[in-house]
Amino acid sequence: MTRRGTVRRKAPKTQHRRSTRPKRSNAPKALSPSAADLQKQLGLRTRERDEALEQQTATSEVLKIISSSPGDIQPVLNAVVASAARLCDAMDVTLFLRDGDDLIPRAHSGPIGMSIGLRGAWVTAQRDIVKQLIQVGRRYPLNRAWVTGRAVLEARTIHVPDLLHSDDYLEGKEYAVRYGHRATLAVPLFREGSPSGAILVCRQEALPFTDKQIGLVTTFATQAVIAIENTRLLNELRESLQQQTATSEVLGVISSSPGDLKPVFEAMLANAVRICEAQFGNLALYDGADMRMAAMHNAPPSYEELRKRDPVIPLDRSLIGLLVATKRVTRIDDLSAEKPYASWALVKVAGARSAVGVPMLRDGELVGAIVIYRTELRPFEEKQIGLLTSFAAQAVIAIENTRLLNELRQRTDDLSEALEQQTATSEVLRVISASPGELEPVFKSVLENATQICEASFGNLLLYDGDVFRRVALHNPPPAWAADSQRDPVIPRGAMPYRVAETEELVHVLDLAAESRDEANIRFVRLAGARTLLIVPMLKEGRLIGAIGIFRQEVRPFNEKQIELVKGFASQAVIAIENTRLLNELHQRTDDLTESLQQQTATADVLKVISRSTFDLKIVLNTLGPVFS
Numbered sequence: 001m002t003r004r005g006t007v008r009r010k011a012p013k014t015q016h017r018r019s020t021r022p023k024r025s026n027a028p029k030a031l032s033p034s035a036a037d038l039q040k041q042l043g044l045r046t047r048e049r050d051e052a053l054e055q056q057t058a059t060s061e062v063l064k065i066i067s068s069s070p071g072d073i074q075p076v077l078n079a080v081v082a083s084a085a086r087l088c089d090a091m092d093v094t095l096f097l098r099d100g101d102d103l104i105p106r107a108h109s110g111p112i113g114m115s116i117g118l119r120g121a122w123v124t125a126q127r128d129i130v131k132q133l134i135q136v137g138r139r140y141p142l143n144r145a146w147v148t149g150r151a152v153l154e155a156r157t158i159h160v161p162d163l164l165h166s167d168d169y170l171e172g173k174e175y176a177v178r179y180g181h182r183a184t185l186a187v188p189l190f191r192e193g194s195p196s197g198a199i200l201v202c203r204q205e206a207l208p209f210t211d212k213q214i215g216l217v218t219t220f221a222t223q224a225v226i227a228i229e230n231t232r233l234l235n236e237l238r239e240s241l242q243q244q245t246a247t248s249e250v251l252g253v254i255s256s257s258p259g260d261l262k263p264v265f266e267a268m269l270a271n272a273v274r275i276c277e278a279q280f281g282n283l284a285l286y287d288g289a290d291m292r293m294a295a296m297h298n299a300p301p302s303y304e305e306l307r308k309r310d311p312v313i314p315l316d317r318s319l320i321g322l323l324v325a326t327k328r329v330t331r332i333d334d335l336s337a338e339k340p341y342a343s344w345a346l347v348k349v350a351g352a353r354s355a356v357g358v359p360m361l362r363d364g365e366l367v368g369a370i371v372i373y374r375t376e377l378r379p380f381e382e383k384q385i386g387l388l389t390s391f392a393a394q395a396v397i398a399i400e401n402t403r404l405l406n407e408l409r410q411r412t413d414d415l416s417e418a419l420e421q422q423t424a425t426s427e428v429l430r431v432i433s434a435s436p437g438e439l440e441p442v443f444k445s446v447l448e449n450a451t452q453i454c455e456a457s458f459g460n461l462l463l464y465d466g467d468v469f470r471r472v473a474l475h476n477p478p479p480a481w482a483a484d485s486q487r488d489p490v491i492p493r494g495a496m497p498y499r500v501a502e503t504e505e506l507v508h509v510l511d512l513a514a515e516s517r518d519e520a521n522i523r524f525v526r527l528a529g530a531r532t533l534l535i536v537p538m539l540k541e542g543r544l545i546g547a548i549g550i551f552r553q554e555v556r557p558f559n560e561k562q563i564e565l566v567k568g569f570a571s572q573a574v575i576a577i578e579n580t581r582l583l584n585e586l587h588q589r590t591d592d593l594t595e596s597l598q599q600q601t602a603t604a605d606v607l608k609v610i611s612r613s614t615f616d617l618k619i620v621l622n623t624l625g626p627v628f629s
Helices: 035-068 074-087 126-136 147-153 170-179 211-256 261-275 301-309 319-326 382-434 440-453 479-487 497-503 519-528 560-612 617-628
Strands: 092-099 102-109 158-160 184-191 194-202 280-286 291-297 330-332 354-362 365-374 458-464 469-475 507-509 532-540 543-552
Touching: 074 092, 074 102, 074 194, 074 211, 092 147, 102 147, 102 194, 147 158, 147 184, 147 194, 184 211, 194 211, 261 280, 261 291, 261 365, 261 382, 291 301, 291 365, 319 330, 319 354, 319 365, 354 382, 365 382, 382 440, 382 560, 440 458, 440 469, 440 543, 440 560, 469 479, 469 497, 469 543, 479 519, 497 507, 497 532, 497 543, 532 560, 543 560
Parallel strands: none
Antiparallel strands: 092 102, 092 194, 158 184, 184 194, 280 291, 280 365, 330 354, 354 365, 458 469, 458 543, 507 532, 532 543
């Protein structure tokens, strides 16, 4: 039944669905991969993935070591050879660096040694031998007779599947027999387009290296070059900074110690020994005949004591002697290996092995030398020699500056001393002119200036009357001696001034307490504390009229300039005495002339009165009265 109002429609005809099954074909069926094939492919892909991961991990490890070891190339090189040996299934990997016409092994991985061994029976201890050889820096000649040498010379990677059966490498066959080398790979290290070394990878089997392995070693070579270059730049930067710091330090010492060479030499040696990686060093100055030790740094105590006892360095058959003869840098890599030096004190006492000395030259003339030493056999490098040469140049500058400064100081001291002496002389002359006829202020001025300028403790001025000396002036006398002098100004017999009277020459005694046993001098030493004395005679026309004595209470001789100064003061005192004598004679003559004139004037007055009053006797007598009164 249908609902009312609805129209009943006929059902559509049923359509047959198309079958999804493939139509049968007469073509042959494709064989589906078996589980074994799939497993094999999976294993291959897994190995490739693992190899790639291992290679990436190894590369990352090397890069990590590069970043974590700035300035230290050895850990990087060690990681490179170890990774290359592991990833290339190699028996032996060595990294060589080029040095001129040689290759030097710098890193090694594997059991190979430098003695003959059998394949597969390597001695573990041989690793230590290789390390020692690498440290010493054994050199291999760079030629095409061995794989690594040809790779470097021809700047290309060389792969030899079986070194034992190759006729291209004469030395290679020897290596194959001695060390078990068969499959061999040498990849050069390129720096700025030129080979700077190579990585040598060896197997015991004649199993060629794959392209991936060759590419991997090439990558390691690139990383090694990057690490080497980074290390070189960093070390150069460090060396430059060290040198600049050391130079600044030395220049700072030079500027802070003008005229004093000892701290300059000590700072210079300390920096040279430290930066050049030496054990100790010394600096010697040359006087044209001998080399004398001027400074030492970190020298063995026994050797330092030896050089202190005898600062003159032997030139016969020595490094210093060779340097003196040539005026050139002198380097001896092993002192103990050469007969002229083997018995030298530096070798026997100080244990020196490697040494280098640089000359200190001023205008081409030798003024000294700097020598540094190592107690192990390790020759100094050219950079270190260059640095040492710059220190030698600084030492010459310091010596020259000190010489000029000392000359300037000496001239300044001479001018100051001359000015002081001229001032003192002018003052004495002023006193002489301001006190005509008065000797006491002149004597005081002379004595005060002589004592002060000559750095004496006290002084006195004596006059000689023919048989005794009398004190007429004192300056800064010790109290006990001053009191004794006031009681008796006469100098007792036997005192030092009477030696002047005997010879009419100056007396300069270094130590009165030690040189005289006379009672008068012993009393003088006890009362005044006098030790060093200078007594200069005052001579007039070769005749002794007095003396100036100045004294020090410490034993310190007066120098020539001071003696000459006191002689000048003695001459001034003689001039003052003579001027006073002449002035007194002039005064006496003036008084005599005045009296004579007065008498002549009175006589003339009498004669005049007589002539006018001839007969007035009283007037005449009154006129004559004052004349005869």
